[in-house]
Amino acid sequence: MELNQVGVVCVILLLPALCRSQDSFTDSRATYYGSPDCYGNPKGACGFGEYGRTVNDGSVAGVSRLWRNGTGCGACYQARCKIERYCDEEGTYVVVTDYGEGDRTDFVMSPRAYKNLGRNDDAAAELFKYGVVDIEYRRVPCRYEGYNIVFKVHERSKNPEYFALVILNVDGAYDVTAVQLWQEDCQQWVEMRRVYGAVFDYANPPSGEINLRFQVSGSAGVYWVQSKNAIPSDWTAGAAYDSQLQLT
Secondary structure: OEOEEEOOOOOOOOOHHHOOOOOOOEEEEEEEOOOOOOOOOOOOOOOOOHHHHHHHHHOEEEEOOOOHHHOOOOOEEEEEEOOOOOEOOOOEEEEEEEEOOOOOOOEEEOHHHHHOOEOOHHHHHHHHHHOEEEEEEEEEOEOOOOOOOEEEEOOOOEOOOEEEEEEEOOOEOOEEEEEEEEEOOOOEEEEOEEEEOOEEEEEOOOOOOEOEEEEEEEOOEEEEEEOOOEEOOOOOOOOEEEOOOOOO
16 A cells, blocks of 8 residues: 655644653753744754754754764753743753754754743743753653654655655654665665665665665664555655554
């Protein structure tokens, strides 16, 4: 069966009440970057494109130490600052969509994400004046209620010569560490290359449907997850295909 082609819905909200983790918080610092509309950067280093700009209503961040050669792309974190009179107790929830370095910071946030550190608009305005604030953070499971994992064909792909993709809406607290496609003539899985961030590619992909599997790493260990369906043979650059799959 072929995967259903879908339009990527970018404004997907993480649900804080469902994203709690038992992990302890780590002390760090956070800052923010300029944005004309307060959303994320569509040219972020993860390669998410427009999805990386508006996922989680634009509450996104670039990271450095947590980048891990792009494996950290798509991870979700709760961060809260420490100035009691200004800082919200819940803090902000962010999705990693970019690489970013600041002044001893682990998070360079979109303005929307940074604003959510504050108790209210006035408190947030004061935090913006600081520029950099002390925070504590922890990783939390991503929740994309009602949405399956999506394979998005990268815009630079060209059928049939070159195939590249990013995997979106990865729920839970999992890292995508590898992607493979099925080579029918050799009857084996072959590795796709991590080009940068969350982008994987393969030159001269198999003709016909493309069957995929990806390796995830999490608290349950490392294992492979195979898509229930195949990407159709007439795939096009920029198209997104519903995997009919969720991890949690």
